[in-house]
Amino acid sequence: MKTQRGVALLTALILLALTAMLAVKIGFDSALTARRSTATLGMEQALALTQGSEALAAYALAEDEDKKQDTLTESWAQPYGPVEVVPEVGIEAQLFDEQGKFNLNTLLKPDGKPDEDAMLIFKRMLELLEIEPYWASQLVDWLDPDVYSLPEGGEDSLYASQLPPYRTANLLVSSVSELEQLPGFGRERYLKLLPHVTALPPTASTINVCTASPVVLDALFALSQNNSNNVEFTRMLPEEFAKSREAGCFPPLSTLTDGEIKVAQRTAETSSFFRLRTGIRIGSARFALYSLMYRNADNVRPIARTFGTD
16 A cells, blocks of 8 residues: 555656646747747847938938038938937947948959059058058959969968868958958958958949048058158048048048049049948847948949848
């Protein structure tokens, strides 16, 4: 009789344990499903808000008050927000001129050969940033379609010796982050160069002097016949340089290109490509959308998007 009572008690304990396990499983699955639903809804909200941000940015660029110049004093260049759209949902955005930077894809001519003028600008920029100039040749070999290395470059044989081994892209870059694929380039050099370079279609060959950094402006003088080692703008204090731009375009294109044909061919005071950064906050979650906006005489539209965390 005692044995039977012991078996019944053991059976009851086992059933209780199984019931508890089942309850925990159901509770966990329900919580996970709720979390997934919340995340999905949050992502949909973020996408809707970023699309609205792109529309607002397109309007600001289309309604640009000065069609002859794009400067940092215009309304499109001013940050928007942060604004709380509804409780627990906020948005902030800002447009940046991508043509105030050096376009890495201009290092090649349409026939796939190195563009010597662009190489001079890029090498001078590297010097001003205290980065070894030979990285210009390394990047050209990464971009060009052939298998022949430049004197200071490197093709597949160099990349095959890496761990893990890989090959050169032999394509134009779609992101500046591809610089880190160059063996030994490293994070430090990348962060130094990042504010001054961009990855745009190769037809975007001019640099907007009204929004370019001092480093980019001085690098342009590498094409000068009279002052190829110019360091006028990089010697200015950041506060002095910023104050010079409070009234509009600085330096004026006319003073930068006076009598310098090659410099004039690489410079402008207007831009067609802009980078929109949109930050979204939904509860405790944060998202960021980076949109490449293209503007021509007819319209403004996004042509590339990168979505990630803020």
